[in-house]
Amino acid sequence: MAVNLKQLAEILGLSQTTVSRALNGYPEVNAETRQRVLQAVRETGYRPNRAAQRLATGKAYSIGLVMPIAPGIDSDIHFGEFLAGLAEESVKHDFHFVLNPSAPDDEEATFRRLAASGNVDALFLAYMRPNDPRIPMLKALSIPFVVHGRSIGGPRDYPFLDIDNTQAFYDATKLLLQLGHHRIALINGPDYLAFSIRRKKGVTRALEEWGLGVDEELVHHSVMADEYGYRSMQHFLERPNPPTAVLCSSTVLALGAVRAINRAGLAIGSDISVIAHDDVLPMLKPENFSVPLTTTRSSLRAAGARIATRLIGGIIGRGDYPEQELWRAELIVRASTGPAPGR
Amino acid sequence: MAVNLKQLAEILGLSQTTVSRALNGYPEVNAETRQRVLQAVRETGYRPNRAAQRLATGKAYSIGLVMPIAPGIDSDIHFGEFLAGLAEESVKHDFHFVLNPSAPDDEEATFRRLAASGNVDALFLAYMRPNDPRIPMLKALSIPFVVHGRSIGGPRDYPFLDIDNTQAFYDATKLLLQLGHHRIALINGPDYLAFSIRRKKGVTRALEEWGLGVDEELVHHSVMADEYGYRSMQHFLERPNPPTAVLCSSTVLALGAVRAINRAGLAIGSDISVIAHDDVLPMLKPENFSVPLTTTRSSLRAAGARIATRLIGGIIGRGDYPEQELWRAELIVRASTGPAPGR
């Protein structure tokens, strides 16, 4: 059943070369011959062996990503959503991914292995940290890559796609300040990730411009699961002087925070304002919250698609994309933000 | 920098054969020679080219999965969680996945392509439907595969891992009946998927054994996103004779349902009971709901790991696993279930 090039050529009474050329769109082949070849491919169900193709061309038609994983580590819903974007775009070009799971502390070795294996044409990086060692490493390995996010410090000349996290949280904070809030809490992502650091910076900057400082007691860092949103919020509310507004780094965190607020008997949008960053997760829409959530929005899925486009474009040598892109998140005001109480 | 076998052999003053054998653990190589080779590998950072290896052996050391995707289709959080399980196990054996995105209506062709490409040793299947055409197809292609879930109808002799959905929802329904509930609603997954059908069957069976029938008006099918849980529940509550209990096919659906119940001013566990199926999604734990959720629990991630184990075991010819496994979901009673009101 499974035919290979040689057999196909035999059936057609042609040489492998000609068949190969006909298939790969080389000009020096008769239109009629090409048709015959294509017809035979249809009839036999011939599919080129990718491994052989790869060995011959050096191209793998696939992009590699390292999936952070370990027995204790929770799967990240954001990762899945991003993947969906990558996938959506890749399918158009008949590309696939090679997903290489790896424990975080083994990530460097995994990258090295992946790059050397010849299994992938390009790599994708995320979960950037300050002075991320993977960037110089990949540059040294001279394999194309695109980063989702940005490192902080270290070399600056690498291809990335990021959203302007500082700006987003600056905007959000400013809105709260204008509404009269002074005690603003932040339920942020893990403190070792670059985006968290930038978001906090945005908050800090807005507060300082307003003549206020950050209250470190009102800043929590954690993995983005609703459980932590709940705990952090509960913690904040138990303070002698609780915040009147809270910023969440994800709608998932907001989910927990909202629960804590409800349980405390407070009204969202009047007693306390909530703003979350919305990655546009289809299963958790801010407009569906009991009180629709004000958000800074930027589609993770769109980012995935865009990165796939750039990566693939780079591989097949088509398209010329900017090396560095910084998307601005949109501030969308809904009912969860209102004037500070007592004003 | 990137050394290949030939160069490595040259450096060592050995033939490629010997080096290859030393690396692959063949017995006919001197222990001392093997050490020398391994040392050289360490020094040079030699990595075998997978494509070449694949071409020579026919083994790809990777398993393929088709990721259902399309511009309009939402990413499924359950998919990500399952993937995490697969990954966790695969990383131990240095396997990776080839993720092939595909539009649902193109799935068959994608499978065929994937199988013929030689890129993968085995395939993984999920989102089973009744009489799923992919099963006979893969059998015909004679490529190893394992199904997560089970089809309904069609051939029965194929390798799968499933949870006993009928049993799980039978158990859950029975609990509700024992608590005195008679009007029991079901917010189920998509009606074209086998697991949904089985879950409904479990509910039906329990009701019938109790001398009751299913009220089709109280059964909704939808994608598993909180939005639909909310809508369905709201819909049920607006009926003249609303249900006193509801079963949800996912904690994600329950999230929406709970919101609708809260909004209606009803108390969970007394006015209305809720049971959800819990796939053990780390970002959404039933014990963290404002009223902890009674659930039927079965870890999606564990299923992923188990399937990876079986798939990989089959490929490297190690281990002998049962072809078919049916896991039983655990019924865990929490505060969201209580006696039917007025009893």
Place this chain on the structure above:
DNA sequence: GTGGATATCCAAAGCGCTTTGAGAGGAAAT
């Protein structure tokens, strides 16, 4: 010392594809 194991190692043949460098044939130009 000779035949037969045993232990080590090697040359070479693929695996299925792309691609280089040429050859064959015909049309156009001289």
Place this chain on the structure above:
DNA sequence: ATTTCCTCTCAAAGCGCTTTGGATATCCAC
């Protein structure tokens, strides 16, 4: 008729690895 230039096709090399089928050397027993 010869040369030049296309157009179309082909044989063969090579991608980096595994594996078959020896070759060589060593060692034992008889």
